[in-house]
Amino acid sequence: MRSVETTMQHIRNNYYRRREEDWIPAKTAMEASRWLEENYRWKFFLYLDFFDPHEPWDPPRWYVDMYDPCYEGEEVVYPAYGPCSYLTQDELLHIRALYAGEAALVDRWIGFLLEKMSTLGLFENTTIVFTSDHGFYLGEHGLVGKSVIIGGSQGLAPLYEEVAHIPLLIRFPDNLGLRKSIKVNALVQTPDVTATVLDLAGVKSFTGASVQGKSVLPLVEGEASSVRDIAVSTPSLIKGVGTG
Secondary structure, X not given: OOOHHHXXXXXXXXXXXXXXXXXXXXXXXXXXXXXXXXXXXXXXXXXXXXXOOOOOOOOOHHHHHXXXXXXXXXXXXXOXXXXXXXXXXXXXXXXXXXXXXXXXXXXXXXXXXXXXXXXXXXXXXXXXXXXXXXXXXXXXXXXXXXXXXXXXXXXXXXXXXXXXOOOEEEEOOHHHOOOOOOOOOOOOOOHHHHHHHHHHOOOOOOOOOOOXXXXXXXXXXXXXOOOOOOOOOOOOOOOOHHHO
């Protein structure tokens, strides 16, 4: 375990979970659905953080059984970050099943939210952006986690694709008339989400604001093939290696 105390508190906090609706992704989606019912007639900006898939990985059992139904060993729901050699092959495969099960849980409840948006007629004039902060090593490159955190030791791990190449899916409003279901291979970074949102809101001048991103609208509209020549992924440059 990376953090026994955190895991113990997590178990206490979630002791009364009985149905899928009691899990955090479900609660988040249902609360967002209620908010949309109350506010869908207004212009709005809604930010949702599902937090999962994140350790401790403990989705409902049937989600884990989708990927590893016959496993009978120990469940490492919060692995120590670093070399994964302390895990058996079966444990490592089961870690992937736990992660996949939690990802599937999030996927199901994002689907619930998209159905609500469709019912409310929001696809016509609402942009939906899906992204993440980082990936996770699940045995790739001999690592587990995103850095090195074992006991009192902390350090950096190489930023391979699995951690640095995160998803970015954008569904633009129907009323923009943009091409659908296209994949853009251009390099973009997280700050470009901010610039894109401002562009969609009609904010053309960022006077007084420090916006380092570039709107991706020209990429989708076919007016540009790139918005930047390089993309940078890095751990903290401010606090150094000690931050992990």
